[in-house]
Amino acid sequence: MLKKGSVLDRYFEVTHRGSTMSREIRGGVATFFAMSYIVVLNPLILAGADSSGAELGFERVAAVTALVAGILTIVMGAWAKYPFALATGLGVNAFVAITVATNPELTWPQVMGLVMLAGLTMLILVLTGFRTAVFNAVPESLKTAIVVGIGLFIALIGLVNAGFVRRVPDVAQTTVPVGLGFEGALLGWPTLVFVFGLILTIALVVRKVRGGILIGVIASTILAVSIEAVADVGPSVGPDGTNAQGWSLVVPELPTGAWVGVPDLSLIGNVSLFGAFSTIGATAALLLTFTILLSIFFDAMGTMVGLANEAKLVDKKGNIPGVNRVLVVDALGAVAGGAGSVSSNQIYVESGAGIGEGARTGIANIVTGVLFLLAMFFTPLISLVPFEAVAPALVVVGFMMVAQVGRIDWQDWGVAIPAFLTFILMPFTYSIANGLGAGFIAYVLVRTFQGRAREIHPLMWVVAGAFVVFFGIGPIELALGLR
DSSP, X not given: OOOTTSHHHHHHTTTTTTOOHHHHHHHHHHXXXXXXXXXXXXXXXTOSOOTTSOOOOHHHHHHHHHHHHHHHHHHIIIIIOOOOOEEEOHHHHHHHHHHHHHOTTOOHHHHHHHHHHXXXXXXXXXXXXXXHHHHHHSXXXXXXXXXXXXXXXXXXXXXXXXXXXXXXXXXXXXXXXXXXXXXXXXXXXXXXXXXXXXXXXXXXXXXXXXXXXXXXXXXXXHHHHHXXXXXXXXXXXXXXXXXXXXXXXXXXXXXXSOSXXXXXXXXXXXXXXXXXXXXXXXXXXXXXXXHHHHHHHHHHHHHHHHHHHHTTOOOTTSOOTTHHHHHHHHHHHHHHHHHTTSOOEEEXXXXXXHHXXXXXXHHHHHHHHHHHHXXXXXXXXXTTSOXXXXXXXXXXXXXXXXXXXXXXXXXXXXXXXXXXXXXXXXXXXXXXXXXXXXXXXXXXXXXHHTTOGGGSOHHHHHHHHHHHHHHTHHHHHHHTTOO
């Protein structure tokens, strides 16, 4: 038990934020379970060879992914004192992998150097106060829309990861991009695990059972492991092709080999900061860096706003106390991710699972970070928790965040239309940055159409202009002969 008024209590403001040590520990564990898939998924995304034929290697990427996530998450908790865990960002790592795969001249160290440059640039923007000023310039209704959008996004992630909602192949010639289950039917044991977990988690949360979300994850995992042991379901995508009734990514089975191993951390420092400039030219390298910068700049800001509001850690003006420390750690995430060859690290929306469990302070982050560090040595055990067991927690947390939609002033179309575009495009485009960009641009345009341009903060014009460039990066590259 944490003694009220103790040094630890005062430093982390545990009592002040209405939390307890048990809630923080449960929240930290819940967040780790919700995020642990990245240790398996990131190596799969960064699995391709570069122009020299070199590969990063599954085991090396997995080890460094866990190491960087663990260190940054602990720093965020111990220094910034917020329950915002960090790990490799899925949007940026996919962009990095595609860049390497489609550019026959770039190597992994060169592309990771661009990630580092984007992180260093963002760190400068934070230290000069620019990033904090942008955060404070966002209207309150748009901040609320960000919370709602992330809630919808995190719920969709859960539904898709569980196979409850699936993408419809383009070859089907349909106007509907997603559908229920497989060809309109809910099939397979993994779907049953998700439905079981969702019903159980909702029941526990409604009954206000302590640790309800974590209990739901653990119970669903036990059910999944038991089913796999008996039915041998297998993965949805494997060496033998696709299996519509298989597990989404992680097959919940006990490892047959060694459970513990010494991590290979040789990727750390294998980076060329300015190598891409000499290979593809300064213009192309700067455009790639700018694209990475915008993505990590606004993805993190949106996630941070959503999580802080859900945890009720904002002041009366909707601002986050001590936000600069949070932004510094987030900027360091891009630097550290590039230096470790695992791509930019950023605040994870899955931290909402821990917040839903009661986490309010950095103690939860320290718990999550320590578990990530342990994961370096126990990578096989990560495969015990399938997406289908975590997905119910994301859906329930998504509901909690969307519940704030009533705070938006729907009578003022100057904020209502941008807010709508913000929260509707986040899930529909599978990107927080896309929703933010559409909302910021719409806010500037609609306020101008209303004849109220003077109400727009100058920085909102700057951000909206940056997003115009962000959305138009394709035509710009074509015009410059880079695509």
